[in-house]
Amino acid sequence: MKLHEYQGKALLRKAGLPVPRSEVVFTAAEVPAALKALGGEEGVAKAQAFTGGRGKAGGVKVFHTAAEASAAAEKLIGMTLVTHQTGPDGVLISAVLLEELSQVARELYFAVTLDRAKANIVFILSPDGGMDIEEIAEKTPEKILKLWPAWDGGPDDALLKQAADFLGLTGAQETQFADVARKLYNVYVETDCAMLEINPLAVNKANDLILLDCKVILDENALYRQKDTGGDPDAEKDPGEIEAAKYGLSYIKLDGNIGCMVNGAGLAMATMDIIAHYGEQPANFLDVGGSASEEAVTKAFEIITADKNVKVLLVNIFGGIMPCDRIARGIVNAVNNLGLKVPLIVRLEGTNVTEGKAVIAASGLNLTSADDLEDAARKAAEAVAALKAQAKV
Amino acid sequence: MAILIDNNTRLITQGITGKAGLFHSQKCRDYGTNVVGGVTPKKGGTTVDGFAVFNTVREAREATGANATMIFVPAPFAADAILEAAEAGIELIVAITEGIPVMDMLRVHNAMKGMSNILIGPNCPGVTTADVCKIGIAPGPIHKKGKIGIVSRSGTLTYEAVHQTTLLGLGQTTAVGIGGDPVHGLSHLDVVKLFNEDPETEGIVLIGEIGGSDEEAAAAYIKEFVKKPVAGFIAGASAPKGKRMGHAGAIVDGNSGTAQSKKAALADAGIFVAETAAEIGRKMLEAMNARR
Numbered sequence: 063m064k065l066h067e068y069q070g071k072a073l074l075r076k077a078g079l080p081v082p083r084s085e086v087v088f089t090a091a092e093v094p095a096a097l098k099a100l101g102g103e104e105g106v107a108k109a110q111a112f113t114g115g116r117g118k119a120g121g122v123k124v125f126h127t128a129a130e131a132s133a134a135a136e137k138l139i140g141m142t143l144v145t146h147q148t149g150p151d152g153v154l155i156s157a158v159l160l161e162e163l164s165q166v167a168r169e170l171y172f173a174v175t176l177d178r179a180k181a182n183i184v185f186i187l188s189p190d191g192g193m194d195i196e197e198i199a200e201k202t203p204e205k206i207l208k209l210w211p212a213w214d215g216g217p218d219d220a221l222l223k224q225a226a227d228f229l230g231l232t233g234a235q236e237t238q239f240a241d242v243a244r245k246l247y248n249v250y251v252e253t254d255c256a257m258l259e260i261n262p263l264a265v266n267k268a269n270d271l272i273l274l275d276c277k278v279i280l281d282e283n284a285l286y287r288q289k290d291t292g293g294d295p296d297a298e299k300d301p302g303e304i305e306a307a308k309y310g311l312s313y314i315k316l317d318g319n320i321g322c323m324v325n326g327a328g329l330a331m332a333t334m335d336i337i338a339h340y341g342e343q344p345a346n347f348l349d350v351g352g353s354a355s356e357e358a359v360t361k362a363f364e365i366i367t368a369d370k371n372v373k374v375l376l377v378n379i380f381g382g383i384m385p386c387d388r389i390a391r392g393i394v395n396a397v398n399n400l401g402l403k404v405p406l407i408v409r410l411e412g413t414n415v416t417e418g419k420a421v422i423a424a425s426g427l428n429l430t431s432a433d434d435l436e437d438a439a440r441k442a443a444e445a446v447a448a449l450k451a452q453a454k455v
Numbered sequence: 456m457a458i459l460i461d462n463n464t465r466l467i468t469q470g471i472t473g474k475a476g477l478f479h480s481q482k483c484r485d486y487g488t489n490v491v492g493g494v495t496p497k498k499g500g501t502t503v504d505g506f507a508v509f510n511t512v513r514e515a516r517e518a519t520g521a522n523a524t525m526i527f528v529p530a531p532f533a534a535d536a537i538l539e540a541a542e543a544g545i546e547l548i549v550a551i552t553e554g555i556p557v558m559d560m561l562r563v564h565n566a567m568k569g570m571s572n573i574l575i576g577p578n579c580p581g582v583t584t585a586d587v588c589k590i591g592i593a594p595g596p597i598h599k600k601g602k603i604g605i606v607s608r609s610g611t612l613t614y615e616a617v618h619q620t621t622l623l624g625l626g627q628t629t630a631v632g633i634g635g636d637p638v639h640g641l642s643h644l645d646v647v648k649l650f651n652e653d654p655e656t657e658g659i660v661l662i663g664e665i666g667g668s669d670e671e672a673a674a675a676y677i678k679e680f681v682k683k684p685v686a687g688f689i690a691g692a693s694a695p696k697g698k699r700m701g702h703a704g705a706i707v708d709g710n711s712g713t714a715q716s717k718k719a720a721l722a723d724a725g726i727f728v729a730e731t732a733a734e735i736g737r738k739m740l741e742a743m744n745a746r747r
Contacts, residue, residue, distance in 0.1 A: 176557060176561075176637060176638070178638070178666075178667045178668070179667065179668045179669075179672070181560075181561065181564045183561070213561060213562070213564075213565040254556055254557070254558050256557065281556050281558065283530065283554045284556035284557070284559075286531060287531070287556075316695065324611075325611055326610050326611030326612070327609060327635060327664075328607070328608065328609020328610065328611055328612035328635070328662070328664055328690050329609065329611035329612055329615065329732070331609075331664060331665070331691040331693075331694055332609075332612055332615070332688075332690040332732035333732075334691075334694065335690060335691070335693050335714075335731060335732070336731040336732060336733060337693075338692070338693040339730060339731050343693075344693075352592065353475065380611045380614045380615055380618070381594060382580060382592050382593055382594050382610055382611065382614055383475070383479075383592045411597075411618060412594045412597065412614055412618075413594040434733060435615065435731075435733040436731065436733035439731075439733070
């Protein structure tokens with residue numbers, strides 16, 4: 063789950079980290095009160111949206127008067143911000159952070175994340191902050207340092223010294239840096255972060271370290287114990303994804319024409335891949351998992367078919383925990399309730415496959431059975447191709 | 456022979472009185488696994504469908520001689536359940552539970568350093584030695600005793616590979632689902648090493664997916680040390696960048712962990728790479744025939 067900058071900064075501020083003073087507003091009407099709380103009429107208005115590159119895209123505006131601050135908020139809130147990271151659709155700006163100006167002398171990069179290969183938390187550092195780390199990695203990889211703090215005790219003095227040397231921080235700055243690094247490590251662990259990126263970590267003209275921007279992503283599996291961050295787990299989800307989650311289903315919206323009901327993330331991906339292999343694209347995939355009820359399977363069917371892009375429906379189930387007959391009954395119920403407006407291809411295998419096939423046969427539904435994964439994907443792709451050909455005639 | 460589990464395996468289930476825990480304990484028993492009991496705190500001394508229930512893993516081990524456990528404990532408590540089993544000296548720990556926070560698994564990973572117990576999972580389907588012993592949630596009947604060792608992150612793709620090798624008459628020694636989480640126990644590499652040393656395993660199927668670098672590490676080892684034929688598949692070639700594909704681990708960040716780079720690493724190691732999941736079995740057969 064991603065946090066907005068203002069939510070992330072609240073977290074960092076609470077941990078005693080040096081963050082510029084700022085106030086968030088959700089409407090332009092809140093600006094005067096926010097400026098009063100901020101204690102000044104000069105600052106920077108930053109669009110709150112899940113993307114980097116906001117500055118270049120016009121999402122960050124400096125203001126020198128209350129009127130300018132209000133105008134900036136008025137313009138930004140409700141605007142769609144298109145950056146190099148968002149794609150052409152852009153992202154909606156729902157809030158603006160009004161922040162005091164910082165006099166920046168140097169910009170550094172500091173991130174805490176997981177190194178999967180080492181099963182260890184990793185610090186990623188660069189003296190060239192302010193730009194994307196991917197860009198630094200590509201152009202000047204020698205300007206990136208990775209360090210792995212020990213799980214027991216976190217970053218030790220030797221590691222922090224090495225990091226400070228690499229960033230060119232000495233004396234009082236080095237001491238400040240050690241404090242910042244330890245606190246960021248603690249925030250990462252205690253808040254169940256998946257990513258905690260400070261970019262830039264700035265040195266201001268008074269030679270103090272200050273955390274100018276942050277990107278915070280929390281581990282979705284740990285949200286049950288991280289309820290105070292203000293983050294919205296559904297913020298970036300399609301309405302179908304939110305609806306599916308209520309039934310314990312995992313739904314992902316995509317761009318093609320084949321709706322896919324599958325079980326298991328690996329089989330879901332492999333099903334997408336084989337559809338692509340036969341020249342078509344999935345419209346979505348819905349993973350019913352292992353423990354969905356018959357009702358949830360019916361719901362799954364409804365969610366998939368609610369997508370107007372779905373021209374053909376493919377069910378590909380290899381029952382492990384999930385018995386095939388439960389899937390079959392869910393499908394039959396859904397079709398009886400909703401009717402079936404698109405060709406349906408069904409491939410069932412695994413636990414209770416004989417019972418599942420019997421349920422389908424007894425229902426008299428007009429569907430196409432497939433023998434295996436290959437057969438199923440080919441038949442689905444052929445059905446889409448046939449529809450496209452008809453449309454041309 | 457096979458690997459990890461055989462007819463000397465004595466299994467307990469942590470979370471045996473839960474719906475899934477009991478159901479799969481029964482299924483494992485039906486398959487022939489020697490399920491010697493289970494653990495649910497505060498329900499010790501009772502029995503459930505003939506399984507003796509204990510309060511702690513230590514009590515269960517002392518009473519039954521259990522040397523393996525499968526964990527169905529809910530995610531918030533699963534990390535402690537793994538550590539309890541490790542500290543009680545259970546040799547093989549198979550964690551089925553999905554949704555365990557990464558930070559909890561980092562804690563487990565570090566606590567188990569220096570211990571000799573083997574952890575498989577979490578968020579995995581388990582291990583099956585065909586026709587002998589099954590731990591976990593895989594459908595038993597698709598397996599057939601034979602000569603292929605299978606290792607996969609994904610549960611359903613493990614089943615797919617098992618099914619295909621069964622239909623082609625190759626059969627399996629052992630199939631291992633290592634799980635789809637970023638921090639997990641046995642890796643592809645660990646399991647490949649075990650298969651390489653197992654005289655009954657004549658060929659290896661390695662199934663991976665986007666994200667991480669587990670598959671690359673296994674491929675590097677295979678290139679240098681494995682003479683047995685190997686077939687491979689990587690899921691997620693068509694997955695959109697930056698989108699988490701169900702598994703917590705299945706996400707492409709930047710340019711690392713893409714299906715393309717992983718397939719290239721596999722091919723470079725002499726592995727027969729299947730273009731689609733439907734041809735995993737056929738690729739294995741091809742690899743076997745090429746070595747003759």
